[in-house]
Amino acid sequence: MVTRDTDVESAGDSLKGRHVVLGVTGGIAAVETVKLARELRRYGAELTVIMTASAQRIITPLAVRWASQAEVITDWDGDLSALNQADAVLVAPATRDIIASHLHGLQHGPLMMALSVARSRQTPIMMVPSMHEDLASDPVTQELVDALRAQHVSVHWGPHEEGKRKTPSASMIVAQLSNLINSSKPKRRQVVITLGATQSAIDDIRNVQNTSSGRTGWQVADHLYRHGHDVTCVQGVTSTPAPEWLPLCIKAPTPELMLAECKALSNDGIDAWIHAAAVLDYVVETPAEGKLASQQGTLNLPLVESPKHIMELKEACSSAVRIGFKLESGIKQTDLIHRAVAQIQKAGMTAVIANRLEDLGVQGKNRGYLVDAHGAHFVLQTSRDLNDAVLTLVERGMEG
Secondary structure, three states, X not given: XXXXXXXXXXXXXXXXXXXXXXXXXXXXXXXXXXHHHHHHHHOOOEEEEEEOOOHHHOOOHHHHHHHHOOOEEOOOOOOHHHHHHXXXXXEEEEOHHHHHHHHOOOOOOHHHHHHHHHHHHOOOEEEEEOEEHHHHHOHHHHHHHHHHHHOOOEEOOOOEEOOEEOOOOHHHHHHHHHHHHHOOOOOOOEEEEEEOEOEEEOOOOOEEEOOXXXXXXXXXXXXXXXXXXXXXXXXXXXXXXXXXXXXXXXXXXXXXXXXXXXXXXXXXXXXXXEEOOEOOOEEEOOOOOOOOOOOXXXXXXXXXXXXXXXXXXXXXXXXXXXXXXXEEOOOOHHHHHHHHHHHHHHHOOOEEEEEEHHHOOOOOOOOEEEEEOOOOXXXXXXXXXXXXXXXXXXXXXXXX
C-alpha cells in the first residue's frame, strides 16, 4: 500500500532481495533516472546509485535519492561497501566515454570502480547506451559494443527516434535486467506459451473468431521471462499488446498454423508448455474464394470439428511439463474441477487452470483454480497468484 510520495506499488518480485548498483552517466537520458529507479523498486530491487560528475549537471542527486530511497554516491568519499553485495550493475544511460573507459580499465570515479569489481567477480553488467545517431553509427562505437559483449556485458540499445538512439522505456530496462540476473539461477527452463484467439476464414475478407484478448498469456510470459526463463510465445489474434521485451513471438492466427508451429517447436527440447490460447473447437469446412456477396439472405455455414491441440501434442510433449487452461460456463465449481481432472488424464497434462466465464472480471470472485492430476485444487485469488502457480510448476519440472 502506497502511503508516502516516496513509496511505490509492488508490480512483481523478480528483483526481490536483489541489490542493484545503478550507474548514471552524463547523457541527457539521465533525466529518466527517477522513472527507472522507481520501476526497479516496484520489482523489489534494493539500490545503490552512483552518479558521475557530468550526470549531476543534468539531474540532481537529491531527485535521485528521492526516487531510489537509497544512498547516492557522487565521489570517492561515498560508501562503496555496497559493491560487495551487488547482484548486478546497471548503467543507464551509458555514454561512449564510460563504455571505452570500462574496456580499458580506467579508474576516474567510483562508477568505474564498481564496473571493475563486477567484471572481476563476474557479476552481471548491463549497459544502456544513449547517444546521437551519428555517434551510435560510428564504426568505433560498434567495435566498443562488440568488445563489451565479448566480455559478457549485456548491451541494450533503444529505438531510433529524432536522429538519436534513445533510451528504452524503464519497463523494458527493468524486465531485461531481471531476466539477466535470474537467468543464472538453477532450474531455468525453455518454455512455450500459446495465447490469444484463433480464427477460421469464411471467405477472403471475413473470419469466425473466438474471444480472447491474450492478456493472461502475456502476463504469464512476462512473469516467466523476468524470472530468467527462455520464453517463446505462439500468438493467435490478440487485442492486448505484447510486452516489447519478450524475445520471440511467433504469429499463428489460425488453429492450423498454431498447431504446425507447436509441432515444429516440439523438436527443440522444450521443458514446459503453457496452453493458454483459445483454440477454435469448430472451423469453417470450406472457406469461399473472394468475397461472399452481401444481402443474399441467410448464410448457412457448415462447421467441422477442429483437432484438439493438447491431444495432438500429447505424445510429442510427453516428457515436458504441460499446463492447460479450461474455461467453462453454467456449471458448479465441483463440476469445473471434475472436468479439469478429466482433461488432465485424457491429454496427459501436468495441471490445468480452470475458471468459469461468469466469474471473470467480477470483483470478489477467484481468478481461477489450479487443479492437479489427483483432483487437488488450489484457489488462485489474483492474477499474480496465477502467475506464481505457473512459475512454481515450471521450475519444479517433471521431477515434481
